[in-house]
Amino acid sequence: MRTGRRRLLVGAVALVVLSTVGVWVAGSGTAGIRGIAAMIGGGSSGPEDGAVPAGTRLSPFDDGAPAVGKLDAALLAALRKAATDARAKGIEVGVTSGWRSRDYQQGLLDRAVVEHGSLDRARRFVNTPDSSTHVAGKAVDVGPTDAAYWMAQYGPRYGLCQVYSNEVWHYELLTTPGGTCPAMLPDAAG
């Protein structure tokens, strides 16, 4: 009976400790949890989040990859037309990033904050999930370098425009084929 009561007491104490930790975690909110996730390596974004492993590229025709398959249909059609014509000139247009889940975008921003030291500075390179056109499926990053420069020159023929002058790889469908692209913004914060 004594041991039973002691077990009960230990159980009760454990419960109090656990619920206190629970309240602390809930109180720290998603920002705190995301901060912790960023510290331990940016969470666990996989292909289902639109993540593309560093140093690799997807084909613009790879429907099975969410980064490509979840792009806006009109953007994807323009990209495929451009990639087909580029290939005829010996240039392989690959996708280094396309559609991204909100979690993945938040993870990229968290990591950039750690890397650049402040949210303001990080925002020059990475958008918030709310403002990212990647999350909306309306932006694509292309590579390698020769493909990005080919796109900078010929993208407007397909309606594809470079948006930020510090990102020669980032394209959005912002005009009609052969039309004029809007003036570039200096960076993602602009």
Ligand SMILES: [Zn+2]
């Ligand atoms: Zn981009």
